[in-house]
Amino acid sequence: MTDTVLHVGGASPYDVVVGHDLSGRLPGILGESVERVAVLYAGSLGALADPVVDVLVEHYDVLALGLPEGERAKTAPVASDCWEALGEAGFTRSDAVVTIGGGATTDLGGFVAASWLRGVRVVHVPTTLLAMVDAAVGGKTGINTGAGKNLVGAFHEPAGVLCDLSLLASLPREELVAGLGEVVKCGFVADPEILEIVERTDPGALTHDSAELRELVERAIRVKIGVVVDDLRERGGADGHPGREVLNYGHTLAHAIERTSDYSVRHGEAVAIGCVYVAELAARAGSLDRVVVERHRAALARVGLPTSYDAASFEDLHAAMKVDKKARGSLLRFVVLDDLASPRILAGPSEADLRAAYAAIASAG
Numbered sequence: 001m002t003d004t005v006l007h008v009g010g011a012s013p014y015d016v017v018v019g020h021d022l023s024g025r026l027p028g029i030l031g032e033s034v035e036r037v038a039v040l041y042a043g044s045l046g047a048l049a050d051p052v053v054d055v056l057v058e059h060y061d062v063l064a065l066g067l068p069e070g071e072r073a074k075t076a077p078v079a080s081d082c083w084e085a086l087g088e089a090g091f092t093r094s095d096a097v098v099t100i101g102g103g104a105t106t107d108l109g110g111f112v113a114a115s116w117l118r119g120v121r122v123v124h125v126p127t128t129l130l131a132m133v134d135a136a137v138g139g140k141t142g143i144n145t146g147a148g149k150n151l152v153g154a155f156h157e158p159a160g161v162l163c164d165l166s167l168l169a170s171l172p173r174e175e176l177v178a179g180l181g182e183v184v185k186c187g188f189v190a191d192p193e194i195l196e197i198v199e200r201t202d203p204g205a206l207t208h209d210s211a212e213l214r215e216l217v218e219r220a221i222r223v224k225i226g227v228v229v230d231d232l233r234e235r236g237g238a239d240g241h242p243g244r245e246v247l248n249y250g251h252t253l254a255h256a257i258e259r260t261s262d263y264s265v266r267h268g269e270a271v272a273i274g275c276v277y278v279a280e281l282a283a284r285a286g287s288l289d290r291v292v293v294e295r296h297r298a299a300l301a302r303v304g305l306p307t308s309y310d311a312a313s314f315e316d317l318h319a320a321m322k323v324d325k326k327a328r329g330s331l332l333r334f335v336v337l338d339d340l341a342s343p344r345i346l347a348g349p350s351e352a353d354l355r356a357a358y359a360a361i362a363s364a365g
């Protein structure tokens, strides 16, 4: 099957390629002016990074830098180690970075590329479903600080993104399922055909080599591209549309669950719970039909994601939501739906509605 090339327009256009065995495309994306390439890869990937490095060493001086696992890569000391390594290897503004890994790797690697000499080219090769449909596309980069996640960062659009579905073959099933949380989210906020595919497909058939997973990946990336092209810096959309913030559907509660559980709940799982929560909230504080609320539960549960949560008290989650970086002052903000693919911002819902929505997801089985 041929590769799919999804174009991201705007001031710094690039392509997101979806297909299999895509490493051979790297030299074409990096271009001829590049002499040195730093490959920042999740150290745990082992041989998965080899095909990319093998292609690069034929064309460039390659500096391979293995990174700590997951969020442990997203720290100032790790970024600093990368800067020192680039400096020692004499990286100039015309050299480049390639990242290989999940969202933490693309966030850290993108930030190193954004900050080295005020910005060098970066190509992302995401190895998780979550990173393919979210982190690698759209130019958000960053690291964590003691005060929270992604508090230091930059917008730095990649020169290209290679979503090589073959890389998902070794991804643990629960990680693939977690990635589907972001995919289903895209179905609710923008592309209901995603929901229909999920509803008619045997969830066990959503494997790295299935046509259905590929279509879901491409559709979710199209949703993301559509949003970031219009509102790269998350300043808001036109005609009441939340703009890029729409991607945060379900994320206000999700971030609170992640924080209060000490990150023991996977991001995609927390997003699934958070989507059901905002649907319940919209049924109370807005006008969302119960049929659509229940469709959230059914679609997310179908792919194996959690739709209820009671491991923290409302008070603890409410307090955590108030320090979410998307909150404005003390006003809580949620992306909610009036209907499928009809999102808007709900600012400052009553505590009674917030509490009742939580009771609805805490009690549901």
Ligand code: GLY
Binding pocket: 134, 135, 137, 138, 140, 244, 247, 248
């Ligand atoms: N992950 C949300 C965004 O890229 O805006």
